[in-house]
Structures are given as structure tokens and as C-alpha cells.
Amino acid sequence: MKYRTLGRTGLSVSEIGFGAWAIGGTSYGPTRDEDSLDALEAAWEHGVNFFDTADTYGHGHSEELIGRFLKGKRDQAVIATKAGWDFYHGGSRQNFDPDYIRFACGESLRRLATDRIDLYQLHNPRLEILEQGGLFQVLEELKREGKVRYYGVSVHTPAEALAVIRSGKADTLQLIFNLIDQRPVLEVFPEAVEKNIGIIAREPLACGFLTGKYSGVSAFPKTDHRNGWSREKKELDLQKLSRLRASLKTERVSPVEEALEFVLSFEAVSAAIPGAKTRLQVLQNLKASEDPKLRIEEISVLRRVYESDEIFKTGFYRN
Template identity: 40%
Template sequence: MEYRSLGKTGWNASEIGFGAWAIGGDAWGQTDDKTALAALHKAIDLGVNFIDTADVYGNGHSEQLIAQVRKERREPLFVATKIGRKLNPHIAAGYNNRQNLTNFVEMNLRNLQTEALDLVQLHCPPSEVYDMPDVFGILDDLVQQGKLRSYGVSVEKVEEALKAIRYPNVRTVQIIFNMFRLKPAEQFFTAARERQIGIIVRVPLASGLLTGKFRPDSQFASTDHRNYNRHGEAFDQGETFSGVDYEVGLQAVEALRPLVPAGVTMAQFALRWILMFPEVTTVIAGAKTLQQAEENSKAAQLPPLSEETMQRIRDIYDQNIRSLVQDRW
């Protein structure tokens, strides 16, 4: 495993991180704690030291599993969590509220069984929040109080990321970036590098589309967001298949498939593509099983992709995907 500097946090994060949404037990179909814990342990065995979670993943269950693993390991682990999606209604005014943010942080502290949170991220708040300096002032105060060490944002749109990094103490931006979402590299990465912002890449496999394992007749459980959120019925459409129409995504995958080297899975190929961008700090690939955690980690060991392959991927994006997503996120 290789490691990259996580902005100004002072932390060197593993290139492949562990995305812990799926092990919360909601939104990704059925899972069980024994399997989830085995996946976490395997990832750490392979050098993963960055874990991303949120208070709403299983209503805190994901955080609680991570706390259990943290007690059982000696290795230093950096845990990033998120706050804000518990607001009901989920509106900007709810973030501009000291009591709300403090309550969320204290709940995270209890779930993770720690005295200070490594990194707290605003969890895809409404766009108006990025024009509310007081929100970031409250986070500054929580750092001063010792409840958290640093903070960042998780965003839906590139425009939100650009607004967020205007605030001097924003240390990280978590953003969707994959072979179906090239806009961050085109319009955000340079600004992030100039400000020494750590970039955490989420949805790297486009909700599994970029594993190459799905077919037109693939079925998803009723509790899986790939079943119930394809058109943004429950939350932002961009969270599901990166906002790409399922059939269009399958066609693009078939165009990409010949580019995958022998002996490499398409998922590993997709993760290695992301790591070709030096501005990226870590890729939080989701895993529900030991095998998935192992496969994800191996992507960091692959040799660099050729410029010819990188150009071909851009061509496929331009031909199949760009017009569908570029202006939306």
C-alpha cells in the first residue's frame, strides 16, 4: 500500500481507503456484522488506514462497528465521519445552528467511542450552506473545544467544492470522481492542489457499474438504493450509478472492457485510473466482504496506465457520458 498526504491534516492516508456505508446495513442490501468486521480487519491487514463513515449509515451502526475494530487493532487508524443528514427537514438553516452541529458531533463521539473525531465532514448539505460563514465558524469552535481535530465537506457538485475551499480551515473535500465523472479533474483539482486540500474520492465504482458485473437483467434488493433511487426518489440522483442511466452505463462499461489488462478486474482498473491523478489523496472503495476489501486493496499495486489508455477512457466519457452528467454535478 502507498500513502498520500491528506491536505493539511498532517495525516498520510492509504491510497485505497475503506468506505463504510455498506456495512451500516442499509441502502446496499443485506449484510451482517461478522462479515463486515472481517472485511474491515482484512483491509487493515493490507495497509488501509483511512476509514470513511457517517452517522446515518445504519443510524450509527457503521460507526459502532468501526469503534469495535479500532479497539482490536494496534495500528493507527484515521476515521472520517459525517454530519448533517439527520436533519429533518434537511435544510440549510439546520446547519447554521450551533446546537444541532454540537449534538451531531457528540453523537459521533459516542458511536466511535473516542474523545476527539479525526475528521468531520458536512454531509452533502444544501448548496446555500457554502455561503454561510457562520457554519464554518461553529466548526472552528468545535475544533478549539477539542471535539474534532479537523473538518471538511462532502459535496454533490464541483461548484460546491470550489466554494467550500474558500474557507481557510476546510482541510478536505469528498467528491464523486470516476470514469463516469471527469468534471472534478477538469474544474476542481488544480484549485485543490493550490490550497493543499485533501481529496477523498467517493462512489469510485459508480455504485458497482464499474465492476463490470452487472447485466440488463441484474436485480437489486428493495432496500438497495440502486433499486429505489435511480431517478433521485430518496436522495440526490448522482449518488446512484453516478447519475448515469443504467442502460447507458452498461454500454459504456462494454466500451471500457477491452482496455482492462489481463489478470486485472474491471473494479481494480477503475480504482487504478483514479489513482493516476496525483491530486487525489485516497479512494474510499466500499466493501461488504473480506474478498471485496482484498480486491480493492490490490488496485494500489497495479502499474500506471498508459497515456493511450487514459485518452481512450476520456473518449468513451465524451462519447457516452459527458452530455448526461457534466452540467448537472
Template identity: 40%
Template sequence: MKYRALGDTGMKVSEISLGTWQLGGGWGGNFDAIAAHKILSTAVDQGINFFDTADVYDNGLSEEAIGRFLKTTNEEIFVATKCGRHVSPHVNEGYTVALLRKFVEESLRNMDLDTLDLVQLHCPPTEVYERDEIFELFDKLKEEGKIQNLGVSVEKVEEAQRAIQYPNVKTIQIIFNMFRQKPAEEFFKTAKEKNIGIISRVPLASGLLTGKLRAGTEFDEKDHRNFNRNGEAFDKGETFSGVDYSHGLKAVEVLKEKLGKDHSLVEKALKWILMHEEVSTVIPGASSPEQVIANAAVSDASGLSKEEMNAVSEVYQEWIREEVHSQW
């Protein structure tokens, strides 16, 4: 496993880390604490030292599982969580200093921690980025020792640019993958200049870039790939990276032809992200220890050739750009 600096947070994190949206349950399955522990343990065995969670993941059960696991290991593990998605309805007016403070303190209790390495605003409404008092809260929480760093998980590149105007924002978590390439255009350059840590989320486009999904694949009724394809529950860019499912399947087949079917598309997709030096870490999820092992191995895999990088660019330009580029 290789490690990269997470901006100027002082943390050196595994370049392949672990996202825990589906930890211990998959999307739609019941939460399984034993499965969660196995996944977390396997991740650490593979050299992963950064877990990304959120208070809304399984309504706190993901945080609680991480907290229990931390008591069983002596390894240094960095934990990032998120707050804000419990605001309902999820609108600007619902974001208050008092409520966000309450969320942070609940996350501390869920994980039985004294301080949080990184707290991220969880895809707040665009208007929140204009409210100084929201960002000033996290300076106070840091002074109190409850958090060490503030980050923001964003939907749009424009929001990322707004967020890093606040000097206490140290990291940006953003959707970046073969089918969502816009962040690399201007934002990465600005982030590098400001020494902002970049966390790449949804790296496999909700499974599209595994190459294993088919037109007839059935998803659990509680799986966002079933109920959020058009943004019925939250931003549609979170599901298949905003790409129409049937169109995305066709694009994946073209991608596989260009990259060669003898290679793992998952490996190529994760490695493609790591070819961008501005990225600090990639956080694929996993619903089994085997997936964790396969993902972690990508760190030591060979990089993509110039021809392969060009092939990915060609597929994006021909199949994906028109559909997603201007939206996020």
C-alpha cells in the same frame, strides 16, 4: 500499500482506503456486526489506515462497528465521519449550530472516541455554503478537542469551490471516477494550490464500473440502486454516478473492449483515479473481505498506459459527458 498526504491535515493515508456505507450489510441487507469486523480487520491487514463513515450509515451501526474494532487493534487508524444528513427535511433551514454540534457529539459516543480525526459536512444544501456560522462551529469544536479537522462531502464541483473558500476546510470528498471526470478540470488545480485533501468517493459508479452488472440484475428493495435512480430519495448523482443504467451498461461494454477484457475493470477504474496525483485517497466500499483484498491490491498494480488513459477519455466524451457533465 502506498500512502499519500491528506492535504495539510498531517495525516498520511492509504491511497486505497475503505468506505463503509454498506459495511456489514450491503445496500439493503441487515447489518451484520461479525461481517463488519472481518471487513475492517482485513482492511488493516492490507495496509488500509483510513475509514470513511457517516452517522446515517445504518443509523449509527457503521460508526459503532468501527468504534468496537478500534479497541482491538494497536495500528494507527484515521477515521472520518460525516454529519448533517439526519436533518429532515434536508434543507438549509434545518442546519443549525446546535443540531450539528449534537450530531458530532453523538458520533463521538457511537465510536467511544475523545476526538474525531475528520468530520465532514454530509452533502449540505447549496445555501449552507454561504453561512459562516456553520463553518465557525467547527473551529469551536476543534478548540474543545472534539475534532481535529473539518471537511465537506459535496455533490457538485461548484460546491467544492465554495467550501474551500473557508480556511478551516481541509478536505473535499467528491464523486470522481471514469464516468464523473469534471472535478479534474479546474477544481483539482485549485485544491492543489490550497493543499486540500481530495477523497474520491463512488469510485466504481455504484457497481457499474465493476463490469459485472447486467440489464437483468436485481437489487434489494432497500438498495439505492433500486429506488433512487431518478433522485427519488437523494441526489441522483449518488446512484450510478447519475448515469442512466441501461446507457451506462452499454458504455461499460465499450470501455471493456477498449481496455481489453482480460483485465479487471475494477482494477483499471480504481487505478485510473490514482493516476491523478491530486487525489489523496479513494474509498471503495466492500461487502466482503475478498473485495477489500482485491481493492487494496490496486495500490501496487501497474498504472494505466497513455493509450488506456486516452481510451477512458474517449468513452467519457462519446458516451457520458453530455449526460452528466453539466449537472454536477
């Protein structure tokens, strides 16, 4: 495993982190805790020290599993979690009120069985909310109190990413970055690098789609957020993928490795955080760091096709 510095936090994180949305058990179909703990163990054995979760994943279950897993290992791990989706008061709604964030932080600390969160991220505040300002004051207070070491924001769009960078406050940005959504390369990375903001690339496998195992007619369980994908969306993504594959035949590299190596080929990225439900998925994902095979010319082709083909200008996913 190779490690990178998470922007101006100075934290050293494994370039492949552990995305812990799926192990919450309620958004990527049902999961078994023994599989999830085994996946975490596999990641740890191979040097993964960076764990990204959120309070809302499985309504606390993902955080609880990570807290349980990291018992006795806490000091060697970097835990990132998120707040802003209030699921405590019936339903689920966005809430960035300072009192709520303070309450949510306490709940996350308890579930993670720790006295400090290494990276506390606001979970998808929309552009209007980011532009109102004032969001970060409570995070500054939590930092002063030692409950949070650093804070960042997870966003959907390049415009939101730029608003975060220009706030001058957040140390990190979590954003969607993968083969079929390369917008950050030109729209976000230059400014993020200039300000030394740590970039965490989420959905690097486009929620599993880039593994090549899904098609336009794939069906997902009711408890899987992909159940909401329309047939048009799946077919458009397939077309995008086939345009990339038509230009680049990389038999030496599996689709999973190609997707993750592409993301890691950008120095602006501190870590890619593929989600994994099993040991096998973790081991496949780690190869992108342990034994990278994509050549610079191949990465250039993937960039050129993306920038030159109009199909990549539409159908972005907000998750």
C-alpha cells in the same frame, strides 16, 4: 499499501481507504456484522488506516462497528465521519444548525468510542447553504475543544466543491470521482491542488456498477439505495462503460482494478474509498494499490474518450 498526505491536514492515509456506508446494513442491502468486521480486519491487515463513515449510515451502526473494530488500534487509524443528516428526531432531514452539529458530534464520538474525530465532514450541504456562509464556525469551535482534529465537506457537484475550496476554511473535500464521472479532473482538481485541499474520491466503483456485475435489468433489494435506479440510468451507465471499454482492451486488469487504478492515477487524489461488504471485496480492491497495472497511455485513453464523447456530459448521479 501506499500512503498519501491528506492535503494540508498532513495526515498520512492509505491511498485505498475503507468506505463504510454499506456496512451500516441499511443502504446496500442487508449485511452481516461478522462479514463487515472480517472486511475491516482484511483491510487493516493490508495496511488500510483510513476509515470513512457517517453518523447516518445504518443510523449509527457503521460508526459503532468501526468503534468496536478499532478498539486498541485507535491511535494508528484515521477516522473520518460526517454529520448533517438528522435521523434522531423522526425521519431524516438535513440539519446544519450549530447546536445540532454539536449534538451529532457528541453522539458520533460515543459510537466511535473515541475522544476525537480525525476528520469531521459536513454531509452534502447544497450550494445555497454553502454560499450562506457561517457553516464552519461550530466546526472551528469543536476543533478548539479538541473533539475534531480537521474538518471537511462532502459534496455532490463541482460547483459545490469550488464553493468549499473558495471558503478557505475546509481542509478536505469528498466528492464523486470515477471512470464515468470525471468532471473533477478539469473542474475541481487544479484549484484543490493549488490550495492543498485533500481530495477523497468516493463511489470510485460507481456504487458497484463499474465492477461489471450489473446490467440494465439488475434488481436490488428494497433496503438497497440502488433500488431507486431507473432502467434508463442503468442503461446509460452501461453505454458509457462500453464506450470506454471499446477504446481500451485491458485484459490484464480486472474491471475493479481498472476503476480504482484510474482514480488513484491522479496526484490530486489523496485516497479512494471503495465501499466493501466482505473480505473478498476488500482484497480485490487493494490490488489497485498493491500491484497497479494500468499504463499511463491507457489512462490517457480513458481520459480522451471521456472528454470527447457527448454521452459523458449527461446523467450524473447525486448520492
